[in-house]
Amino acid sequence: MIRVGFMGFGQTGREAVFPFFGSKRVDLCWVMKHSDELRGLYASSFHHLDYDKAPIFSECDWSEEFLIQNPVDVVVDFSNSSNVCKYDLLARHGIRIVSAVSKYSDEEVALLQQLSTQTAIIWSPNITLGINILLMASRFIQAATPEADIQILESHFKDKKEISGTAQRIADTLGVDHDNIHSIRAGGILGEHEIIFGYPYQTIRLSHDTISRRAFGRGALSCCRWIYKKKTGLFNMSDMLVEDMRDWLNGLEIA
Ligand SMILES: NC(=O)C1=CN([C@@H]2O[C@H](COP(=O)(O)OP(=O)(O)OC[C@H]3O[C@@H](n4cnc5c(N)ncnc54)[C@H](OP(=O)(O)O)[C@@H]3O)[C@@H](O)[C@H]2O)C=CC1
Numbered sequence: 001m002i003r004v005g006f007m008g009f010g011q012t013g014r015e016a017v018f019p020f021f022g023s024k025r026v027d028l029c030w031v032m033k034h035s036d037e038l039r040g041l042y043a044s045s046f047h048h049l050d051y052d053k054a055p056i057f058s059e060c061d062w063s064e065e066f067l068i069q070n071p072v073d074v075v076v077d078f079s080n081s082s083n084v085c086k087y088d089l090l091a092r093h094g095i096r097i098v099s100a101v102s103k104y105s106d107e108e109v110a111l112l113q114q115l116s117t118q119t120a121i122i123w124s125p126n127i128t129l130g131i132n133i134l135l136m137a138s139r140f141i142q143a144a145t146p147e148a149d150i151q152i153l154e155s156h157f158k159d160k161k162e163i164s165g166t167a168q169r170i171a172d173t174l175g176v177d178h179d180n181i182h183s184i185r186a187g188g189i190l191g192e193h194e195i196i197f198g199y200p201y202q203t204i205r206l207s208h209d210t211i212s213r214r215a216f217g218r219g220a221l222s223c224c225r226w227i228y229k230k231k232t233g234l235f236n237m238s239d240m241l242v243e244d245m246r247d248w249l250n251g252l253e254i255a
C-alpha cells in the first residue's frame with residue numbers, strides 16, 4: 001500500500017479525499033489543515049463512512065517528529081502556495097509530493113526544481129485527467145493548423161480571485177499571450193475551460209467541465225500511484241500521460 005498524507009481540507013480538499021477511501025492501493029493516513037477547528041475528527045466522517053479513517057491534524061502539529069510518528073510515502077497538497085515551505089522537510093525524508101496548488105511564483109517554482117533533486121514531485125494546476133487530455137489534443141490541433149486564432153475562456157465560482165492557473169498553463173503551452181484569456185466569475189461554477197481555435201470559415205472548440213470536485217481527487221490518486229515509482233525529478237501530468245500511453249502502445253500487438 002502507498003501511504004498518503006493530505007494537506008488542505010477546504011472546499012476542494014474535502015471532496016478530493018473521497019476517491020482515496022475506495023482505493024485498494026493507496027492508504028490515506030492523515031489530513032492536515034491550517035486551523036485547528038476539526039482537529040481530532042476523521043476525514044471519513046465528512047463522507048458518512050461507517051469507519052474512522054484519516055485523522056485531521058492542524059498546522060500546529062507539523063514537525064519532523066510528526067512525520068516520524070505518522071510516516072507516509074506521498075503527500076498530496078490542496079492548500080496554497082505558501083505551504084511550499086514544508087516541502088524541504090518532505091524532500092529530506094524522501095517523501096514524494098503531488099502538488100495541486102494552482103499557482104506558484106517564479107521563486108516557488110525554482111524551489112520545486114531544487115527540491116526535485118532530492119525527491120520526485122508532480123505539479124499540476126489542474127489535476128483532472130480530462131483537462132490534461134484536452135491539453136494534449138490542443139497541441140495536436142495547433143500543430144495541424146498553426147494559423148488558428150486561439151482564445152481561452154475560463155469560468156469559476158465568484159470568489160475565485162486569481163486567473164485560473166489552468167488557463168495560464170494552456171496559454172503557455174500553446175505560446176498564446178495571456179491577454180487572450182477571458183475569465184468569468186459566477187455563482188458556484190466549479191471550473192470550466194474552453195479553447196477556441198478560430199479560422200476564416202470555421203471554428204474548433206475544445207472544452208472541459210468539472211462536474212464534481214471529486215474529479216480532482218481521482219487525478220491526484222493517479223498521480224500518487226505514478227510518482228511513487230519515481231525517485232527524483234519535477235514532472236507534470238503530461239509526463240505521466242505520455243508515459244502511460246507509451247506503455248499502452250508497447251503492449252499493443254502489431255499484426
Ligand atoms: N490542481 C487542481 O486541479 C486544483 C487546484 N486547486 C487549488 O487548491 C488550493 C485550495 O483550493 P480551495 O480548496 O478552493 O481553497 P480553500 O481556501 O477552500 O482551502 C484551502 C485549505 O488549505 C488549508 N491550508 C492553508 N494553508 C495551509 C497550510 N500552510 N498547511 C496546511 N493546510 C493549509 C486551509 O486550512 P483551513 O481550512 O484550516 O483554513 C484549507 O483547508 C488552491 O490553490 C486552488 O487553486 C483547487 C481545485 C483544483
Ligand SMILES: O=C(O)C1=N[C@H](C(=O)O)C[C@H](O)C1
Pocket residue numbers: 012102125126160163164165166167190191192210
Ligand atoms: O480554485 C479552483 O477551484 C480551481 N483552480 C484551478 C485553476 O486555477 O486552474 C483548477 C480548477 O479549475 C479549479
